[in-house]
Amino acid sequence: MEISAAGRLIVRISAADVGKRVSVRCLDETGGTGEKFTDTVGVLTSWDDGVLMITRRDGQSVRIPESALVAGKVVPAEPARRRGPAASYEELARITARGWRPVESEWLGEWELRAASGFTRRANSVLPLGDPGLPLDEALTAVRRWYGDRGLPAYIQTATGAAGTQEVLCAELEERGWTREVTAELWTGALAPVADRSPDEEVLLSREADDAWLARYQRKGVSEVALRVLNSGPSVWFATVPGEGAPAAIGRCVVDGRWAGFAAVEVDPALRRRGLASTVMAALAQRALDEGASAAWLQVETDNAGARALYERMGFAAHHAYHHYREPDVSGGARW
Secondary structure: OOEOOOOOEOEOOOHHHOOOEEEEEEEOOOOOOOOOEEEEEEEEEEEEOOEEEEEOOOOOEEEEEHHHEEEEEEOOOOOOOOOOOOOOHHHHHHHHHHOOOOOEEEEEOOEEEEEOOOOOOOOOOEEEOOOOOOOHHHHHHHHHHHHHOOOOOOEEEEEEOOOOOOHHHHHHHHHOOOEEEEEEEEEEEEOHHHHOOOOOOOOEEEOOOOHHHHHHOOOOOOOHHHHHHHOOOOEEEEEEEOOOOOOOEEEEEEEEOOEEEEEEEEEOHHHOOOOHHHHHHHHHHHHHHHOOOOEEEEEEEOOOHHHHHHHHHOOOEEEEEEEEEEOOOOOOOOOO
């Protein structure tokens, strides 16, 4: 916190700093005796009518009365990374989008509208990479119309927690009644350590998801559209550890320049905690190294404690969080 020469805490932020990353200290107004303070770090998304709204790295918004402020300052856009490859949010957003392509897409300014008959939110949501070229309310109307024409609910994928992410857009969506349904994180790490594990099981690599691979894939009823999404990307590889009936484990990797993206790493529930996920990723990582990649990314939901522990042991760390916001149901009826 900012401290004056006289030793007093100072508030050095104002409404003019909306959109910047800030650190604030405020009085805890939950009750009790004595003065207690809470600290919040995040993007200042609004300062209206005596109330600050700050969006933290995980996408959660914190409401702070101006009267409770004790200290505050603008801080660097993001903390220095202690490990993992350096990368901007924009680079990773474009890389991840190329690794999971929709069947249909259209640009609204710098927003990509993506659809794939409802197979995964990533392939059926707007990816905002800049200015939509319209005032926000007009852009949202166009988005809802585009998805409505395809019989789909409108989703917008946003990100928080890194330089160039969309905390302000998240706040604007929430003000308009859009609901955040899913939060996950994108993690990055060096590729070579992932490949260092010596495989204990045979791993088969293929350019296409065959029937055996699909038999282990958790999404049921995989359609032709789903296969098109699964096989999309610059250089796609599928890994299979054979088992009795369905494979013991599977995984998917997309190689794109220096990046290798891992997804669909799934293990037979009866065979978990035997290192099969690491074995699958090691085989895919070695193939990605052979193609010239050096960095890795993957996406993991915030409540998947087992996967998060595994990826942390492999040297991955969170880069930013991402969220899917769903349009408000103005009709009052249920939608898909």
